[in-house]
Amino acid sequence: MDSLxxxxxxxxxxxxxxLAGCGRLPWQGRPPPPKVPTIGYLVPGxxxxxxxxxxxxxxxxxAALGYAEGQNVAIxxxxxxxxxxxxxxxxxxxxxxxxxxxxxxxxxGVLAAKxxxxxxxxxxxxxxxxxxxxxxxxxxxxxxxxxGVSSIVPQLSGKRLELLGQxxxxxxxxxxxxxxxxxxxxxxxxxxASTALGLRLQVxxxxxxxxxxxxxxxxxxxxxxxxxxxxxxxxxHSARIVSLAASRRLPTMYQWPRxxxxxxxxxxxxxxxxxxxRAATYVDKILKGAQPADLPVEQPMVFDFVVNMKTARxxxxxxxHDVALQITEMIE
Numbered sequence: 001m002d003s004l005x006x007x008x009x010x011x012x013x014x015x016x017x018x019l020a021g022c023g024r025l026p027w028q029g030r031p032p033p034p035k036v037p038t039i040g041y042l043v044p045g046x047x048x049x050x051x052x053x054x055x056x057x058x059x060x061x062x063a064a065l066g067y068a069e070g071q072n073v074a075i076x077x078x079x080x081x082x083x084x085x086x087x088x089x090x091x092x093x094x095x096x097x098x099x100x101x102x103x104x105x106x107x108x109g110v111l112a113a114k115x116x117x118x119x120x121x122x123x124x125x126x127x128x129x130x131x132x133x134x135x136x137x138x139x140x141x142x143x144x145x146x147x148g149v150s151s152i153v154p155q156l157s158g159k160r161l162e163l164l165g166q167x168x169x170x171x172x173x174x175x176x177x178x179x180x181x182x183x184x185x186x187x188x189x190x191x192x193a194s195t196a197l198g199l200r201l202q203v204x205x206x207x208x209x210x211x212x213x214x215x216x217x218x219x220x221x222x223x224x225x226x227x228x229x230x231x232x233x234x235x236x237h238s239a240r241i242v243s244l245a246a247s248r249r250l251p252t253m254y255q256w257p258r259x260x261x262x263x264x265x266x267x268x269x270x271x272x273x274x275x276x277x278r279a280a281t282y283v284d285k286i287l288k289g290a291q292p293a294d295l296p297v298e299q300p301m302v303f304d305f306v307v308n309m310k311t312a313r314x315x316x317x318x319x320x321h322d323v324a325l326q327i328t329e330m331i332e
Contacts, residue, residue, distance in 0.1 A: 042090055087108060091115070106235075123148045130146075152300075
């Protein structure tokens, strides 16, 4: 090799050495960005102010723990009409996208998610009785791939009936509209509470729209003095239930405040936004390596008593002073 060639070789080798010392070579490209965990967010409903508010509350919970959507976490959303078929399809699609954890609203959604995967962690918010519905083995030891925040406490049924009795003079018969898929545990609790209060309880199942008309016909035939609704399908058909309750002048206690905003008389139940903020803590623990089977299910801590004063006036209902003191939101 002549002196010029030797110098060129040495210079080239030195240049390569400098490049190697500085990191990747130009032709090796940039290193891939770190993988951002993805949260699958499954909702049995279509976007509206209530559902949007729940997502915002969930984001707030994540933000408090150091997560920011689009920066160090991604959220893959799926909204449905609430039907079992769409929930199954949406849950399967999220699992196919290999999300790191599923966040699901409502018992029906969790059942669909559990049907789609036995391995992907599932965090539920606002689910009904998770033990009676088969979502977990027990509150203390869920034992599977699902855990989260329950919307049921043993005293809740009694409290709703007690409030109904305080605002409906001479209350004796109460029709309970429930979805057997999500209200299995609440039925027995409601029966026990009605017995303790000396009330006659008529349980009427609501699975689809056709059941709503039949339930009101049965309640009328039994001369019900008031109605009480649980979650599941009763939430999906709330507009029709509110309309029929108004036309038949039946005071009704609902589970969720949004129905009172739609014209329902009153609701007493868990604070939904608090539930979704708390769901974020489960996601954080799971993304850091915890297993759902080892994370105990939490019960509600914040409750709302919401009344619609316009509907109350139309029904001729007044709220005694001790009841009025418990109201957290009054809609005029």
